[in-house]
Amino acid sequence: xxxxxxxxxxxxxxxxxxxxxxxxxxxxxxxxxxxxxxxxxxxxxxxxxxxxxxxxxxxxxxxxxxxxxxxxxxxxxxxxxxxxxxxxxxxxxxxxxxxxxxxxxxxxxxxxxxxxxxxxxxxxxxxxxxxxxxxxxxxxxxxxxxxxxxxxxxxxxxxxxxxxxxxxxxxxxxxxxxxxxxxxxxxx
Amino acid sequence: xxxxxxxxxxxxxxxxxxxxxxxxxxxxxxxxxxxxxxxxxxxxxxxxxxxxxxxxxxxxxxxxxxxxxxxxxxxxxxxxxxxxxxxxxxxxxxxxxxxxxxxxxxxxxxxxxxxxxxxxxxxxxxxxxxxxxxxxxxxxxxxxxxxxxxxxxxxxxxxxxxxxxxxxxxxxxxxxxxxxxxxxxxxxxxxxxxxxxxxxxxxxxxxxxxxxxxxxxxxxxxxxxxxxxxxxxxxxxxxxxxxxxxxxxxxxxxxxxxxxxxxxxxxxxxxxxxxxxxxxxxxxxxxxxxxxxxxxxxxxxxxxxxxxxxxxxxxxxxxxxxxxxxxxxxxxxxxxxxxxxxxxxxxxxxxxxxxxxxxxx
Numbered sequence: 001x002x003x004x005x006x007x008x009x010x011x012x013x014x015x016x017x018x019x020x021x022x023x024x025x026x027x028x029x030x031x032x033x034x035x036x037x038x039x040x041x042x043x044x045x046x047x048x049x050x051x052x053x054x055x056x057x058x059x060x061x062x063x064x065x066x067x068x069x070x071x072x073x074x075x076x077x078x079x080x081x082x083x084x085x086x087x088x089x090x091x092x093x094x095x096x097x098x099x100x101x102x103x104x105x106x107x108x109x110x111x112x113x114x115x116x117x118x119x120x121x122x123x124x125x126x127x128x129x130x131x132x133x134x135x136x137x138x139x140x141x142x143x144x145x146x147x148x149x150x151x152x153x154x155x156x157x158x159x160x161x162x163x164x165x166x167x168x169x170x171x172x173x174x175x176x177x178x179x180x181x182x183x184x185x186x187x188x
Numbered sequence: 189x190x191x192x193x194x195x196x197x198x199x200x201x202x203x204x205x206x207x208x209x210x211x212x213x214x215x216x217x218x219x220x221x222x223x224x225x226x227x228x229x230x231x232x233x234x235x236x237x238x239x240x241x242x243x244x245x246x247x248x249x250x251x252x253x254x255x256x257x258x259x260x261x262x263x264x265x266x267x268x269x270x271x272x273x274x275x276x277x278x279x280x281x282x283x284x285x286x287x288x289x290x291x292x293x294x295x296x297x298x299x300x301x302x303x304x305x306x307x308x309x310x311x312x313x314x315x316x317x318x319x320x321x322x323x324x325x326x327x328x329x330x331x332x333x334x335x336x337x338x339x340x341x342x343x344x345x346x347x348x349x350x351x352x353x354x355x356x357x358x359x360x361x362x363x364x365x366x367x368x369x370x371x372x373x374x375x376x377x378x379x380x381x382x383x384x385x386x387x388x389x390x391x392x393x394x395x396x397x398x399x400x401x402x403x404x405x406x407x408x409x410x411x412x413x414x415x416x417x418x419x420x421x422x423x424x425x426x427x428x429x430x431x432x433x434x435x436x437x438x439x440x441x442x443x444x445x446x447x448x449x450x451x452x453x454x455x456x457x458x459x460x461x462x463x464x465x466x467x468x469x470x471x472x473x474x475x476x477x478x479x480x481x482x483x484x485x486x487x488x489x490x491x492x493x494x495x496x497x498x499x500x501x502x503x504x505x506x507x508x509x510x511x512x513x514x515x516x517x518x519x520x521x522x523x524x525x526x527x528x529x530x531x532x533x534x535x536x537x538x539x540x541x542x543x544x545x546x547x548x549x
Contacts, residue, residue, distance in 0.1 A: 024251060031255045039261070040268035049261050057252045061245055068244075123241065130242040149236055150243035152204070175193040182235050 012078040019067045030060065034079060038086045040107055045090065055093070059085040062120045069119075076111045084110040088117055133184035141177035148174060195225070199232045315366045315469055315486050351432035351471035351484075352376055352400060354542040355417075355507065357410040358517045359402035362503060363470030363546045364485045365391050368398045376402060376544035379438045383547070390510045395456055395502045396485050399510060400546070401517070413522035414538040415472070418479040418500045422458060424448055430462060430484050430497075431536065432471030433545040440536050441468075443493070445481075450496040451488060457496040458482055464495045470546060473497040478527025478535055 010018075010029045018026025035056050042052035062085050066072050087110055134142050140162055147153045147161070159170035201207050202215055219226045279286075301307065350367030354360065361376055368374055368388055377383040384404035391398045422428070422445050429442045443462025450457025460473060464484055473482035482497030510519065527535045 027248075027251055028255050031252060032259060035256075035259060036264050036268060039264055043265065043268060049265060053256055057249060057256075060252060061248060064244070064248060065241075126238055127242055127245055130238055134242075145239070146243070148200075149239045150246075171197050172193050175196045178196060178232075178235070179192075181239075182231070185235060185238065 012074055015078060016067055016072065016074065019064055027060075031056075034082050037079070037083060037107065041083070041086060042090055044107070046094065047090065051090070051093070055086050055089050056082075058089055058120075062116055065120065065123055066116055080109055080111050081113065083108040084113045085116065088113060129185060133181055136184050137177065137181055140173075141180065144170075144174050144177050145181060195228060196232065199229050202229075203233065203236055315364070348548045349433060349467055350469040350546045350548075351467065352544045352546040353470075353472045353480075354410060354413060354544070355399070355503075355521060356517075356519055357412050357522075359407055359409065360389075360517075360519050361386060361400045361402065361544055361546075362483065362507075363398050363400060364483065364498075365393050365396045365398045366485070367470050367546050368400070368548055369393075371548040373549045374400060375547045375549070376400065377547060378544055379540050382406075386546075389515065390506065392506045392509070395498055395506055397483070397498060397503060397506045399507065401515075410541060412524070413542060414526040415474060415478045415480055415542075416522055416525040417504055418475070418481045419504060421448065421499065421501065422475065422481040426475055426481075428460060428462065428473050428475050428481060429532065430464065430468065430471045430473045431539055431543050432464070432468035432484065433543075434465035434467035436545070438540060438543055439468075440532075442532075443495075446494070451486070454496070456502055457485065457498050460484075460495045460497050461493040462495050463493070467545075468495075471543070472539075474527075474535075474539075476532075478525050478530070478538075 010026065010033060015026055015030050017023075018030075035052070038056040038059070039049060039052040042055060043049070047055075059082050063078075063082065087106070134145070137145070144158060144162070147158050148155070155167045155170050155174070158164075158174070159167045162170065162173075164170040164173065198207075198215065202212070207215060219229060348367065350363055352361040352363035352367075355362050368391075371388070374386045374388065375383050376386045384402045384407045386400040386402045386404070389399050389401045424445050424447060426445045427442070428445055429440060431438055431440050433439070441463045443460055445458050446461040447459035449455050450459055458473075458481075460482070462473075462484075464471075464487055468484045469486070471484045472480045473484055475481050479500075480503070481500050483500070483503060484495060484497050487495035504521075507519065507521065512519065527538055530538065
């Protein structure tokens with residue numbers, strides 16, 4: 001039943017370094033190298049390609065968070081880590097859909113990743129909360145916050161974009177927006 | 189700008205690293221002395237870190253979606269799609285060969301069964317009625333009929349023939365049912381060549397027996413029968429003989445009872461090892477003491493020396509089953525045997541007038 005997926009695999013160290021440097025090329029190679037493995041796992045266990053995409057992207061996010069949190073120790077192959085995460089995520093999703101998951105068909109070895117997933121779940125929850133809060137924030141606050149904190153634009157640019165007479169007005173607006181976001185985020 | 193706004197901007201500047209060394213020192217100083225300010229900073233930092241993480245994730249997902257679009261998922265799917273179970277794979281691979289093999293096997297089996305006559309008993313053991321006519325013969329007879337009228341009796345030699353023998357002296361004759369089956373008319377002819385019209389008065393297809401009565405006015409009652417009918421079963425290996433008309437003259441053949449049951453365990457008949465041929469059907473099978481023990485009815489083709497004879501006990505049963513009051517003449521079986529102790533040639537001579545060739549038209 002086993003079918004090895006073969007492709008040129010980037011070295012694990014290379015990938016870790018690339019993640020830390022936000023290298024788009026590394027993300028690209030990582031994605032293309034390991035997606036087939038996850039596709040195989042999901043397709044062979046009652047899933048479709050969209051499920052595989054979701055699961056795999058989530059696992060990459062787990063990897064990124066883990067690497068960027070700085071305490072990443074590579075004590076297994078990266079492939080095994082990703083596979084284990086995907087397997088767990090998929091099992092969880094199958095359970096949620098109350099499908100029969102008595103025996104999932106494996107294509108690779110697995111390692112315990114409970115801690116990582118717990119952290120991920122927490123982060124996932126925060127992500128959802130933030131997404132929700134930003135949605136509730138409404139325009140123009142959302143764009144101002146995103147432009148300043150996510151795109152790292154200067155207040156000068158932002159005031160020009162929104163047609164504020166000076167940067168100070170923009171700063172006041174940003175302050176108000178941030179206060180509201182704080183309220184929305186921490187209250188929810 | 190109010191004070192809170194200023195503080196927020198200050199913290200933002202701090203987080204972005206836009207403060208000058210002097211401002212930074214001032215900032216640190218303020219944090220360590222003013223707990224409220226410090227809390228404010230921590231809160232702000234926390235929110236911004238959540239925001240940054242959110243942003244990171246949004247960006248990463250967007251990038252991954254872009255990459256995902258480059259992947260040919262369909263072809264990948266084909267590559268990794270679940271393998272069919274082994275049995276399906278084998279079936280797909282050997283389906284055609286299996287079908288051919290099955291067909292060949294079926295043809296072989298049924299062909300063999302058919303050619304060995306498994307489906308039809310008639311092929312493996314043939315009734316011994318003699319086909320008398322060939323086209324030429326009937327043509328000749330017809331021509332003859334057209335040119336000169338015969339003085340007496342049928343000219344047509346008959347479609348089929350068998351043997352029959354008298355069971356009473358007053359004209360009752362027994363033969364095989366298969367000899368007279370589908371008969372338009374029946375004639376019996378003795379070894380002297382005298383032909384008499386006969387009619388069926390009783391048939392028993394399950395025992396393959398038919399009782400005829402000679403109805404011809406030219407027929408004169410025979411002398412009393414020299415043979416009797418054996419009620420009990422014959423022993424295996426007992427010597428027996430038969431007389432019959434496989435050709436136009438009466439033929440004598442000897443053999444022995446080889447098995448107490450007939451073809452495929454048929455309890456109605458004996459298996460007899462005796463040379464018989466088409467035309468012997470209906471002939472009596474007698475033991476050495478002149479008792480009729482059976483009636484020759486068929487033989488197994490492809491096997492040497494295997495013939496079958498209906499047991500005489502079934503003949504007696506059949507005769508008893510004939511309703512006596514429907515008969516014109518009484519049917520009384522002979523009980524006195526005149527042949528015991530005679531030599532075969534003398535027995536044959538005694539027997540001769542009582543054996544008839546049965547001709548069916």
